[in-house]
Amino acid sequence: MTRDPEILILGAGPAGLGAALALATCGVEALIVDSGSAAGGQVYRPLPGAFEPGDASGLGPDYREGERQRRLLADSGAGTAFGRLVWSIGTDLRVDALGPEGPESWRPKGIVAAAGATERVVPFPGWTLPGVMGLAAATILLKSQCVLPGERVLVAGCGPLLFAVANAIRKGGGQVVAVADLAGPGAWLHALPALLGQPRDLLRGASWMARLRAQGVPLLFRHGVREARAAGAGLEVSLGAVDAAGRPIPSASEKTLEADSLVVGHGLIPATEAVRLLGAEVVFDADAGGWVPRLDRDQRSSRAGLYAAGDGAGVRGAAAAFLAGRIAGMTAALDLGRIDAGHHARATAPLRRRLARARRFGRAMARLMAQRPGQVDGIAGDTVVCRCEDVTRAEVEAALERGAADVNQLKSWTRCGMGPCQGRMCGDTVGQIVAARTGSREAAGAWTARAPLRPLGVDALAGDFDYADIPLPAAAPL
Amino acid sequence: MPLRIANQVRRGPAVTLWVDGQALDAFAGESLAAALLAAGRRALRQSSRAGTPRGVFCMMGACQECLVRVDGKRALACQVAVCDGMRVETGAAG
């Protein structure tokens, strides 16, 4: 077990890294804990340890930025604990993790939650088939593993990842059967003023789209996946037009395409389990991806000693995450009494200015991939909503009909969200289905967060022990 | 067509895994999920209630769909780096 850090940072993506760097400049002992093998998170994910960059330009600017950030972290002197799955966080701020050497725990004075996001995929018939995977999954395969998600790939969903993934598949030598975007081409124009704040990113986005068009890849705007079916070793995917709310237009004709793989994603959902486990206040913000912690301008949550930053505090992208992480780190140092208010103000003022710009861009991007109200409406009754437990929409509706009043009661009655993904894949969809009855996401509620934060092997957690090593409490009364 | 993208990286040393008793070529350090996909092994398990086939879905350790047995222990293929001689059992039918 390592010594207790003063501040423990959950997640080694850009936000966690920003926090670690800021804390290091203030002389605060910080420990960054992550399940991965190196820093970078999902956006700046490193290559596997045994890989060497070949043609580095092929790996793109995110790889180079990731390498830069990993060097900064290494030079900062911040402690790191990789390969650790954090499974419990107590209100006494005790953090329990399972690592290669078994269980570990720390008692920091403060925690920075920088857990990032998971991907939203709104269910459609066939979304559970092998060969259907998330846009974020494809991104990881392409960028970190340098593996194509398929030979002929259909890319569908919404948001900036669509064109990034399609472009990376082309660049890697794969074929993009089509790109189906829920948004109309106008949506990008609407976002333009905000996007102009980050001209480099805007240029990247524009060039992706232009390149795909030039290469003759069909770009289907205002289209969504109606159904995927297994066909031989590959898939047959029906696409159809959707309205502005993402609802399938029944009268519109369907287009059926064949592909090896369907890569589909509908935006990102902030990972707030740690924040909710600690009982910090969360609010629902659709434009930020869903439930997010309520934060003050210095990244403090409603719970003393808990800070949050990055996509886990509301989807705003990697640039905003890094800056918000640095502010969170400075604030934690301030609250520990390691710097004074003046130092904090001076250090954070330039960060805030840059953050405001990055957030405008991030917000515009997040809007492009926010859940559209009609998407969930359009899910058919026999479509599986909860992948783990194979619970269909009709079963969910039946429980609501019988009186289930919020997502947690629904879960008790149907097992929807009770499986090993712990509701991560279905939570947003189910929340929306329940909200259609209760009137709001707030009334529908959010899953109660509980340990373990991820499934844990019994053997790994129990460890090697004899009977005498079981700390038996006193016997129950007779 | 091979799914591994050429030129971008120099991969780790070539290794052999044993997947459901069959040899599968991969490169040291790459994600087991990627190695399985690259070898065309897409169905990795069956869903617990309806018994429908499932495979790699999120690649980030959240969805649990790529749960397999690695050297006898349950593990997510997307969270495991391959090494030579690794024994993998999937739950795919057939």
Add this chain to the structure above:
Amino acid sequence: MAQIPVGEPYDAAVVGAGVMGATTALFLARGGMRCALIDAGGVCREASGVNAGTLTLHMTRAALIPYAMRGWEMWKAAPDWLGGDPGVTVTDGLSLAFTAQEAALLEARVEARRAQGAPIEIIATSRARAIEPGLTDRFRLAAHCPMDGYVTANLTGMAYRRALVEAGVRLYENAPVTGIEAGDGGFRLAMAGAAPRARRLVLASGVWLEEMLAWFGLRIRIKALVNQLIVTERLRPVMRSVLGVASGLLSLKQFANGTVLIGGGWQGKGDRARRTTEIVPDNLIGNLRLARYVVPALAETRIVRSWLGFEAETDDALPIAGPLGGIPEAYVIGCVHSGYMSGPYFGRLLAQNILGQAPELPLFDADRLLVAPSCT
């Protein structure tokens, strides 16, 4: 649903929609009373919905064995009187001892429970392993009871809710009661948005009884145990019985869907006033070790979730169930050790009492637990 004229008091208001309150309300309604059931949350969403669902005499306090046996019969017959399907499974129950001290404890406890009529017997270790092939071979002594099993506790609320609605009980859900006034001919309940009146009052609010009894100037200490539970993902069948240990610190069962539920009353932390609970990681690991020790095949699976529930316990760890002394037409029910198993029976017993029928078994007077008001 019964139509209540405006201003017309209910025949009975039951505060607390756990198994005990809900069963009381159900049988009062079936006995012809117009009944309101009020809960700060939903039907069976606290202890009654989140407990391990174990139906075992191995963990029941000896004095409560006759009640628990009748509770077991009621659960077994749940389709007849409750309807719905809360997933009741009848199976063998084993209790184990691993050390000489535990073996002595087990023998003494078996004896005490047998004296109260429990069909428990000490059996040969070989027979225990024949009953439960998934068992470790490292135990010294085993006791067996054929009267065992479990309910899928998370389905309790769904079954009860339907039965209550069909019986015409008026449900007030998500309706915290903030005060109760006893007056001429009945009680008035203070709640946001409603102020129902009732001729009779039943307090069935579990760990929140202490606070409600205090509204009537009755001081009874009620401890809130915070029991932890752990569940695994689905795995191949590795056990078929309900397993426990002599000390009562383990309850272990595998549901038909393959998940294994691990409990036994290992303590977490909680604050009943704020309704917050959290696990104590070392206790989770301890409970897990014990489970894995008892059924070695659990080593191959993963745990997916833990949760906690409040269990109410009086100073003598025996129930309070019956009329509240000094307050006409007020009743209380709760604090039943192994209360989930015995709950339906206690609820029916109290309903019989309120309906003027002679109860089959004695109730538990609350007066014995009254503590002198403090000087503050």
